[in-house]
Every structure is written in C-alpha cells, then in structure tokens.
Amino acid sequence: MKLKVFILFFIGFIFAENSAPIILLHGFLGWGRDEMKDYYYWGGKFDLEMWLIEEGYEVYTVSVGPVSSNWDRAVEAYYQIKGGQVDYGKSHSEEFGLIQKPTGKSYDGFYPQWNANNPIHIISHSQGGQTARMLEYLLNLNSKEDSNLLSQNKKSWIKSITTISTPHNGTTLSNIVMDSFPITIKLGVWFGAIYEDGFFESFYNLDLDQWGLKRNKNEKMMDFIRRVNNSPAVNSKNLSQYDLSINGSYEFNEIYTIDSNVHYFTYSTYSTKAVGEKGKHFPDWSMSAELWLGGTLLGTFSAPDSSWYENDGIVNTISMKGPKRKSGEDDSVCDYNGISKTGCWQNMGKLHIDHHKVVGHGLKSNEIGLIKDLYGNHCQLLMELN
Numbered sequence: 268m269k270l271k272v273f274i275l276f277f278i279g280f281i282f283a284e285n286s287a288p289i290i291l292l293h294g295f296l297g298w299g300r301d302e303m304k305d306y307y308y309w310g311g312k313f314d315l316e317m318w319l320i321e322e323g324y325e326v327y328t329v330s331v332g333p334v335s336s337n338w339d340r341a342v343e344a345y346y347q348i349k350g351g352q353v354d355y356g357k358s359h360s361e362e363f364g365l366i367q368k369p370t371g372k373s374y375d376g377f378y379p380q381w382n383a384n385n386p387i388h389i390i391s392h393s394q395g396g397q398t399a400r401m402l403e404y405l406l407n408l409n410s411k412e413d414s415n416l417l418s419q420n421k422k423s424w425i426k427s428i429t430t431i432s433t434p435h436n437g438t439t440l441s442n443i444v445m446d447s448f449p450i451t452i453k454l455g456v457w458f459g460a461i462y463e464d465g466f467f468e469s470f471y472n473l474d475l476d477q478w479g480l481k482r483n484k485n486e487k488m489m490d491f492i493r494r495v496n497n498s499p500a501v502n503s504k505n506l507s508q509y510d511l512s513i514n515g516s517y518e519f520n521e522i523y524t525i526d527s528n529v530h531y532f533t534y535s536t537y538s539t540k541a542v543g544e545k546g547k548h549f550p551d552w553s554m555s556a557e558l559w560l561g562g563t564l565l566g567t568f569s570a571p572d573s574s575w576y577e578n579d580g581i582v583n584t585i586s587m588k589g590p591k592r593k594s595g596e597d598d599s600v601c602d603y604n605g606i607s608k609t610g611c612w613q614n615m616g617k618l619h620i621d622h623h624k625v626v627g628h629g630l631k632s633n634e635i636g637l638i639k640d641l642y643g644n645h646c647q648l649l650m651e652l653n
Contacts, residue, residue: 299330350376
C-alpha cells in the first residue's frame with residue numbers, strides 16, 4: 268500500500284507543470300493557525316494544511332481581520348505572504364479614519380520571493396473569495412501611494428484563484444441580519460455557535476487594530492463586542508458587513524476586471540430544498556443544526572427573486588458562481604470542462620454540503636475523506652496548470 272501511494276505521488280509530481288505555493292484564505296469570522304487551540308479554520312479538528320503539506324504541496328494559511336473589509340483583509344494578506352509592515356494606504360486610511368500602519372502588524376513573510384516569476388495559487392472560502400479578488404485588484408493598481416503594495420503594478424503575481432461558497436454578489440443574510448439584530452446576535456448567527464467554557468473568549472481575536480479597537484486585558488469578549496458596536500467603525504462601509512451585502516458586492520464588481528492570464532475556479536454549495544409552490548427553501552438533512560436559522564432566513568425572506576432562495580446556511584448558492592455586475596452581466600462565468608482555461612470563472616460543480624462542512628467543521632471522523640478528496644484533487648489540478 269505504501270509503495271502504491273509513493274508511486275502515485277511520484278507520478279503526480281513528474282507531470283506537475285508548476286510548483287507555486289498554495290495560500291489558504293479564510294472567510295468572515297475566520298481565524299489563523301495560532302488561534303482556537305488546535306481547532307483549525309481549514310479542517311476543524313482535522314489539520315487540512317498539514318495534511319496537504321504531507322501530500323507534497325507547499326501551503327500557507329493567512330490570518331486576516333475576521334470582520335474587516337476586503338480592502339483591509341487583502342492588504343493584510345499581502346504583507347503576511349510577501350513580508351513587511353502592513354500599510355492600508357494613505358488615501359484609504361484618511362477616508363475611513365484608520366491607523367495607516369498599525370504597530371504589531373509587521374511580518375517576515377511566508378513567501379518573500381513572491382513576484383511575477385514566482386506566483387501563487389489562492390484557495391479561499393466564503394468572504395475569502397471576495398478578499399482574493401480584492402488582492403488581485405490591488406496588485407494590479409498603479410497608484411501614487413508610497414506603499415509597497417499600492418505604488419506599482421504587480422500583474423501576474425497570482426496564477427489561480429479558487430473560491431468556495433463565496434458570495435461574489437453578496438448574501439441576503441447580510442442584509443437580513445444586519446438590519447434586524449444587535450451585533451452580538453449578528454456575530455452569533457454568522458459564526459453558528461459561540462464556543463463554551465471560555466474557549467471562544469480565550470483564543471479568538473477580532474483584529475481591529477487599524478480602528479484603534481484592541482481588546483483590553485481581562486476584557487470579556489462580549490464586552491469588547493459591545494464596545495465595538497458603540498464605535499463609529501460599526502456603521503462604516505469599511506467593514507465586512509457592507510462588503511458582504513448585495514449592494515457592497517455589486518459596488519466592487521463594477522470596478523473589478525477579470526485577468527485573462529489567471530485561472531479561476533468556483534465551487535458552489537447548497538443544503539436546502541424547495542418547499543411549496545413559491546419556491547422557498549428550507550434546510551435539508553445535510554445542514555448542520557447551528558445553520559438552520561440562517562438557512563431558513565436565506566430561503567424564505569426578501570430576495571431579488573426566487574432563484575436566490577437556495578443556500579448553504581450562510582450564502583445564497585446563486586451568488587457563488589462568479590461575479591456579476593448590477594446590470595446582470597456576468598464577468599465571464601463558464602463551466603469547467605476538464606481542461607482549465609484562463610480568463611473565465613470556471614464552475615466546478617454544486618456540492619451538496621453546508622457552508623461549514625465544506626471546510627471541515629462539523630464532520631464526523633469517517634467523513635474526513637470528503638475533505639481530503641475535494642482539496643487533494645483540486646490541489647493536484649492546480650499543480651498541473653501551465
């Protein structure tokens with residue numbers, strides 16, 4: 268058996284066309300490897316990053332602001348990968364009242380040689396897909412900013428972007444929840460469950476240093492969240508709640524342009540079924556119990572039309588296929604046909620799995636093979652891109 272695995276591994280890398288590293292980019296309310304005490308965003312109790320490394324891939328996990336805007340998250344991702352002092356940009360910082368270069372946010376870099384000759388693959392989940400696109404957008408800027416990221420065009424630094432359960436065109440849950448509940452409920456609904464016995468409080472970081480909002484020593488997490496709720500930051504367009512909304516997503520889609528040299532892949536997920544003549548959706552057997560409320564709200568409340576009711580508990584499935592403009596025009600969405608092509612958001616299929624399980628949360632030990640197959644096969648595909 269060991270010999271067979273070795274032979275398959277060896278053959279796979281003989282035919283590999285590139286060895287670009289893979290960056291894992293988490294979604295809303297996500298966390299890094301040094302948080303949550305061995306409970307990983309990518310894999311849950313199963314360490315997906317380490318498993319992929321053991322399979323022979325070069326993989327890194329970034330940890331960006333869990334409730335921050337896509338601009339701020341993309342900037343943080345850049346400096347974590349490349350190295351250097353985080354710089355959100357002078358114009359952006361002045362517009363939103365941010366600390367442009369927060370202390371404590373300086374990095375050695377996972378992959379300091381990152382450039383056009385040494386590009387990266389990005390695999391992203393949920394809001395992470397929006398953030399990946401924002402990073403691509405910022406890399407292609409050529410502004411007058413005195414910034415390592417923003418001052419010069421860095422075209423061709425990304426070889427591929429893979430999005431999983433990403434609200435490219437927003438999620439109606441953002442509008443429903445943000446308009447209906449106080450922030451403590453907002454966070455609880457999005458996250459699915461607040462961990463017990465101080466687990467959440469001890470290891471989770473909202474990472475809002477750029478707003479001057481740092482959790483005080485011995486401050487309870489819920490007290491900190493209430494303090495955030497009373498800050499001007501919470502109503503700013505420079506937070507995830509706006510970027511995840513339909514209007515916020517379309518606003519970015521209007522300025523985003525697809526790169527004809529980049530490979531794009533999208534995976535859609537669902538775990539609801541239509542009930543009744545109006546086409547409304549309710550959670551099915553595959554949805555985790557903590558997502559039933561979100562799944563029901565998405566499937567039955569106000570939406571652009573009935574095609575938006577199908578969902579995975581957090582995001583409307585129709586929004587995952589790729590970015591559209593407000594006019595309805597899609598940004599080069601196509602189906603993957605077995606041979607990857609650049610300049611098109613290639614749909615990899617619709618997976619019958621909920622928003623959390625697709626990254627390993629809530630899976631039983633005998634179900635981990637689903638995650639291994641999904642990510643293992645996709646990483647092999649990425650290595651075969653020329």
